[in-house]
Amino acid sequence: MIAAVIPEFGRMKVREVDDPQLSGSTDVIVKVAAAGVCRTDLETMSGGLVPAYGQPVFPYVAGHETTGWVEAVGSEVSVVAPGDPVLLHPLITCGLCDGCRAGRDMYCSNSRFPGVDATTWGGFAEYMLTGERAVVPLPADADLEELAGYSDAGLTAYHAVKRLIPYLNPNGTVAVIGVGGVGHFAVQLLREMTSCTVIALDVDSTRAQLGEQLGAHASFHGPIETMLASVLELTNGGVDAVMDCASGGSQSVTPLDFVRKGGTVSLVGGGASLNVDTLSAVVKEITIVTNLVGTYTELQELIGTQRSGIRSLHTTFPLSDTTEALHSLTTGSVVGRAVLVP
Numbered sequence: 387m388i389a390a391v392i393p394e395f396g397r398m399k400v401r402e403v404d405d406p407q408l409s410g411s412t413d414v415i416v417k418v419a420a421a422g423v424c425r426t427d428l429e430t431m432s433g434g435l436v437p438a439y440g441q442p443v444f445p446y447v448a449g450h451e452t453t454g455w456v457e458a459v460g461s462e463v464s465v466v467a468p469g470d471p472v473l474l475h476p477l478i479t480c481g482l483c484d485g486c487r488a489g490r491d492m493y494c495s496n497s498r499f500p501g502v503d504a505t506t507w508g509g510f511a512e513y514m515l516t517g518e519r520a521v522v523p524l525p526a527d528a529d530l531e532e533l534a535g536y537s538d539a540g541l542t543a544y545h546a547v548k549r550l551i552p553y554l555n556p557n558g559t560v561a562v563i564g565v566g567g568v569g570h571f572a573v574q575l576l577r578e579m580t581s582c583t584v585i586a587l588d589v590d591s592t593r594a595q596l597g598e599q600l601g602a603h604a605s606f607h608g609p610i611e612t613m614l615a616s617v618l619e620l621t622n623g624g625v626d627a628v629m630d631c632a633s634g635g636s637q638s639v640t641p642l643d644f645v646r647k648g649g650t651v652s653l654v655g656g657g658a659s660l661n662v663d664t665l666s667a668v669v670k671e672i673t674i675v676t677n678l679v680g681t682y683t684e685l686q687e688l689i690g691t692q693r694s695g696i697r698s699l700h701t702t703f704p705l706s707d708t709t710e711a712l713h714s715l716t717t718g719s720v721v722g723r724a725v726l727v728p
């Protein structure tokens with residue numbers, strides 16, 4: 387098959403590799419329809435995930451936002467059959483550990499994370515191996531290119547909004563930093579699932595405007611210091627909650643600066659260091675909530691939000707143009723998700 391492989395850190399190259407093979411009785415091989423490109427893939431390519439997952443076995447195939455059609459199934463698979471359209475939860479889980487039994491898929495202690503964990507290949511390929519517990523069956527008429535972004539970007543935003551809701555009041559104000567792959571879902575989901583006022587923030591004016599088109603009541607763009615000043619003025623001292631979808635902040639400004647006393651900071655995705663002045667955080671009694679992707683059940687719930695018009699904005703690239711897709715993500719020129727189509 388053709389795949390976009392990482393032959394060494396710093397490069398991705400489209401080339402022929404061996405097809406995946408069924409080995410376990412609950413294995414599922416998916417013919418990939420679409421694969422979303424996430425900032426995590428850039429980290430995988432640059433070596434940024436080594437502290438978390440170790441040195442990759444090169445060549446390595448990234449990609450953890452995948453839709454497709456079931457190609458082949460192991461002997462014990464019962465929930466899908468060849469030909470079925472599916473969306474994949476990013477993790478292959480065991481179903482038996484404490485995390486799995488609690489329904490917390492991301493806590494699985496025996497999980498494999500295709501496209502991320504440095505050994506299991508991901509979705510930037512014509513075919514991908516996953517497990518029965520990861521497949522979410524879809525209706526026959528599902529738009530597989532649109533739904534690819536639901537797998538991680540959408541799921542992460544949905545999980546984060548659900549975790550934030552207990553901290554919100556009906557008339558509260560929430561700022562979303564970064565209207566990219568995850569943030570454009572967060573803006574829509576906050577409007578759909580809460581009655582809060584939503585402010586979209588992005589360094590880029592086009593993406594900030596996009597936030598308003600997707601339902602934000604206001605938007606600001608520019609350097610984070612400028613956006614902070616605008617938000618503090620608009621809200622008379624700070625928002626009730628901020629969702630940081632950009633690992634944002636600078637040396638002088640952090641997401642904590644955006645919230646009022648008693649406010650909540652939701653960290654969506656990680657990477658950059660967060661310089662917390664503990665004295666001011668305690669004096670303001672700020673709550674910090676972190677978020678790691680989401681559960682299988684939440685992914686099923688999220689698909690239901692399509693009925694209320696939640697959209698996964700995306701730009702498609704042929705798999706052969708992976709370099710171009712990565713470039714558009716790096717430069718911030720892509721709207722919503724960049725999606726690779728084999």
Ligand SMILES: [Zn+2]
Nearest residue numbers: 424425426538
């Ligand atoms: Zn991701």
Ligand SMILES: [Zn+2]
Nearest residue numbers: 480483486494
């Ligand atoms: Zn498990």
